[in-house]
Amino acid sequence: MKIKLLVVCLMISLSASSQDKYTTGMQKAFALWGAEKAIEASNLFERIAMAQTDNWLPYYYVAQINTLQSFGETNEEKLSRQLAKAQEFIDIAKAISPENPEILIQQAMIHTAWIAFDGATYGMTLSAKNAAIYAHALDLAPDNPRVVLSKAEWDMGSAKYFGKDTTPYCKDVARSIELFTNFKPEGPFYPNWGKERAIMILNNCNDPEVNK
Numbered sequence: 195m196k197i198k199l200l201v202v203c204l205m206i207s208l209s210a211s212s213q214d215k216y217t218t219g220m221q222k223a224f225a226l227w228g229a230e231k232a233i234e235a236s237n238l239f240e241r242i243a244m245a246q247t248d249n250w251l252p253y254y255y256v257a258q259i260n261t262l263q264s265f266g267e268t269n270e271e272k273l274s275r276q277l278a279k280a281q282e283f284i285d286i287a288k289a290i291s292p293e294n295p296e297i298l299i300q301q302a303m304i305h306t307a308w309i310a311f312d313g314a315t316y317g318m319t320l321s322a323k324n325a326a327i328y329a330h331a332l333d334l335a336p337d338n339p340r341v342v343l344s345k346a347e348w349d350m351g352s353a354k355y356f357g358k359d360t361t362p363y364c365k366d367v368a369r370s371i372e373l374f375t376n377f378k379p380e381g382p383f384y385p386n387w388g389k390e391r392a393i394m395i396l397n398n399c400n401d402p403e404v405n406k
Contacts, residue, residue: 216246220383223255232259243283250291251383257284257300264307273311280304295335296385299344302327306348324348339373340388342366347395364399367392 219242227235236259243252260280267273281304287297305320305327328345335341346366353360374389 216242216249217382220252223252224383227259232263235259240283243286248290250287250294250297253283253287253290254297254300254385256280257287257304261300261303261307265310267311270311273307277304277307280307293334295331295338295341298327298331298334299340302331302344302348321352325352337373339370339377339392340385342373343370343388343392343395346370350395361399364396367396367399371396 219238223235223238223242226232226238236256239252239255239259243249243256246252257280260276260283264273264276264280267276284297284300284304288294288301291297302324305316305324308316309320309324325348328341328348331338331341332345343366346363349363349366350360353363370392371389374392377386379386
């Protein structure tokens with residue numbers, strides 16, 4: 195009986211130690227990211243992911259950092275390398291957490307980075323995929339503020355590309371801000387970004403020069 199109790203206590207202790215390492219590691223990775231050390235943050239998230247094979251969050255953040263780093267990148271080799279890593283890690287995140295709206299949004303962001311780099315090559319095929327992704331994400335989580343905002347921003351970009359008025363989508367951006375006010379992440383380190391961007395976009399909605 196004593197041996198069984200000792201084993202249980204040891205397992206609890208190891209689990210707590212593992213969680214402590216995870217928490218500390220994630221906090222450090224976010225601190226590096228906040229200090230504009232994106233590569234170091236991505237590398238640390240990657241190491242955490244290798245130790246947390248059933249946790250989608252560190253995989254998600256590796257994908258997100260590499261995607262964000264790709265916007266504005268003009269070196270095709272570097273961009274391809276970054277987006278290939280982003281795709282690799284988001285695919286693993288999808289396998290761990292299927293039908294996750296946060297992961298769907300990140301997948302659409304990877305597509306958008308390709309389109310932003312070369313719209314003539316990637317626009318036709320990936321634009322249709324993004325439209326489907328955002329529609330599916332909205333079906334899954336109609337009250338997730340990042341889903342509402344990301345879809346609205348995508349719709350605005352599409353409208354602007356075809357020379358149409360973007361203002362009809364401003365109401366969706368405004369709704370996302372309302373949703374951000376009451377949104378509570380499901381747990382520590384869950385995605386919680388977007389409110390500041392929504393406010394900026396809504397301010398631009400009120401600028402007639404932006405919507406010409």
